[in-house]
Amino acid sequence: MKTKLSKSEYTTIERVLIGYVNTIKDQEGIDVRARGRERPHQDLLKIFCHHAHKNLGLSCSKVAAFVNRDHASVLHACKSFEHLRLTDSDYRAKANFYIDRFHTIDGLEHRQSNYNRIMKLVKAASESKRAEWLELLRTTPAVSEEVEQNLNTVENE
Secondary structure (H helix, E strand, C coil), X not given: CCCCCCHHHHHHHHHHHHHHHHHHHHHHCCCCCCCCCCHHHHHHHHHHHXXXXXXXXXXXXXXXXXXXXXXXXXXXXXXXXXXXXXXXXXXXXXXXXXXXXXXXXXXXXXXXXXXXXXXXXXXXXXXXXXHHHHHXXXXXXXXXXXXXXXXXXXXXX
């Protein structure tokens, strides 16, 4: 059974999801909302569904309503996305390409997800390990100046 989006929910997320659809359509000439069993179409549908469900936090039912499928199809697409991303390098490159574009549409930069990953590492590391990392950053020419500027800003606050 398909879940219909409420009017306010639809208008709130519609622009973002339509941006995703248009990005894919402009690049590949494929509308993920249309039916299709060809591999390129299904690959793009998996990328779209995974991003809308995992990164935007939409339920499978809401994503399904947008792409005219049922929630089980979206769930399968998300599971298939993970498998293909791990095993198929061409698919992984295509997924990364579109996810970067989707982050731009979302107004999020990829740097935010990198920041979150780094912060998880920092929280899990011991103080001695953090000191090692900081010293490594301070001695790396490509980033040492920026690290020192950021450290001085943090220390002055």
